[in-house]
Amino acid sequence: MxxxxxxxxxxxxxxxxxxxxxxxxxxxxxxxxxxxxxxxxxxxxxxxxxxxxxxxxxxxxxxxxxxxxxxxxxxxxxxxxxxxxxxxxxxxxxxxxxxxxxxxxxxxxxxxxGCDLLSSAVTFNKSIASRLVRSFNSPVVHVSPSIDVFYSVPIGDSTVLSTLNTGYLSLPVIVKPANSGSSLGVSKVSDISQLTSALARAFEESNHIIVEQFIHGREITVGVFRISNQIQILPITEIVHSNKSAFYDAQTKLEGNDETQVITPANLSEDTKKRVEAGAIELYEKFHLNGLVRIDLMLQYPDEKVFFLEVNSAPGQTEYSIITQQLAKAGWQGARLVDFYKQLFKEALVIKY
Incomplete structure (x- = not known):
């Protein structure tokens, strides 16, 4: 009608x-x-x-x-x-x-x-997404070492321990579900005694989990969108923890805390900013993304080498979300925010899947 x-x-x-x-x-x-x-x-x-x-x-x-x-x-x-x-x-x-x-x-x-079936599915599975980024042979974006652990195969702790013993991975590591969002089920393991509970927590969210090398560095996130066939980058955000052992977990994303600051725009050197933007555009293109997405990255200490974390193909867009903050810093707020979404709407109406 x-x-x-x-x-x-x-x-x-x-x-x-x-x-x-x-x-x-x-x-x-x-x-x-x-x-x-x-x-x-x-x-x-x-x-x-x-x-x-x-x-x-x-x-x-x-x-x-x-x-x-x-x-x-x-x-x-x-x-x-x-x-x-x-x-x-x-x-x-x-x-x-x-x-x-x-x-x-x-x-x-x-x-x-937004993104179509294929690009949504492959970016939602963090293991597949990381493997694809590795296959891109990007001159900018790197991928940390990781292993996959499946609930259906009774290996768990012993496999992770043997991998740690070979030196392929070393503590600290991140244990996370392969296909879950908002950092649900994610743990940082700094001591081997934390491993069993971290695996159990991740398996509560998914039958497929990843254990990956923790990257010491700066945590950043980039909003990216396409309008009129032009990929555009929003102001980059840095997530800063006063507790150096912390990371941006599910509870912090939803509730915030006094130990975590979300800073937009991030205080980056011009060289680092250019590399981050180039890497984000490359990922947007090679994953065949559409609409507004958020790409999470790490800048490794001390040289700020760019490491891939994940693509969020449907980022939160509440009044307080990181994407909304980035849009505001780019001038898309108030009446102009409506105009921004209208441009995304018009873009979607001409895409052929």
């Missing part, structure tokens, strides 16, 4: 099946608020959870109406059957960041903002 004001009808899919869903829903609500009363787009916040996908209709006292997933339409008593012109995804973990929703939207022929 065509909207009475002839606005484009946008489904904001938000939430997800994992613990990250709460923050993702918050991002969706933020975008809904930004577009409230907009003359060009009418948004519908679709809650995505394991019980189904639904829209809470304010015109019907908040009554829930479920999306027909056969054709991705919504039937409302006040508006009739709604066929969406565009979808925006704020779905943490599965089924959003792993490519499942993107595949569904490609099948139902609904244009969407």
């Amino acid at each position: 065509e909207h009475e004001n002839r606005k484009a009808l946008v489904a904001i899919l938000a939430g997800g099946y994992s613990p990250e869903g709460a923050v993702a829903l918050w991002s969706g609500k933020h975008l809904e608020k930004i577009f409230e009363g907009d003359k060009d787009y009418h948004t519908y916040l679709i809650h995505v959870n394991k019980d189904g996908w639904h829209y809470e209709d304010a015109k019907s006292n908040g009554q829930r109406f479920h999306v027909d997933r056969n054709d991705f339409t919504l039937l409302l008593p006040t508006e009739g059957k709604i066929k969406f012109d565009l979808a925006v995804l704020f779905v943490g973990g599965s089924p959003g960041e792993d490519g499942q929703l993107q595949g569904y939207l490609q099948i139902t022929k609904v244009p969407f903002v």
Whole structure:
């Protein structure tokens, strides 16, 4: 059904099946608020959870109406059957960041903002993403040594210990799920006595985990997007810990703490800034990314060599998210923030998957 004001009808899919869903829903609500009363787009916040996908209709006292997933339409008593012109995804973990929703939207022929099925799936799996970056033979971006551990193969501690004994890895190491976001299940192991609990914590999130060499250095993150076929970089952010043994874990991302500062723009030398930007653009191109993504990197001490951490193909975009801070520093805030998202919308409408 065509909207009475002839606005484009946008489904904001938000939430997800994992613990990250709460923050993702918050991002969706933020975008809904930004577009409230907009003359060009009418948004519908679709809650995505394991019980189904639904829209809470304010015109019907908040009554829930479920999306027909056969054709991705919504039937409302006040508006009739709604066929969406565009979808925006704020779905943490599965089924959003792993490519499942993107595949569904490609099948139902609904244009969407962001990465397609393949680029979402390969970047969501940190092991596959790291292997691909290594295969790129980048002159700028490096990958730290790592091993894969699978829950189905009863090796666990002994395999990691033998790898440490050979010298391929050395303490400290990072233990993390291969396919989970928001640093859920991630631990830094500085002493061998911490290994068993770190593996157990990671296996709570995934059957496939990675043990990788910890990089001593500066933790940075870069927002990247494409508009009019031009890849653009947002101001770079550095995450600074007063406790040198800390890292940007899930609790800090969600709640913050007094020991962690998020600094935008990062205080980088011109040479380092150019290398980081060049590396981020290379990764965006070679992973065939689309829309707005965040690329996490480390600058190793003392020479600030760039190391790859991960690509977040659906970064949080709440009022307090790093991406939102970067957009503000680039001048995309207030009324201009709406213009930024409109450009992403227009870009999505011309992409052919």
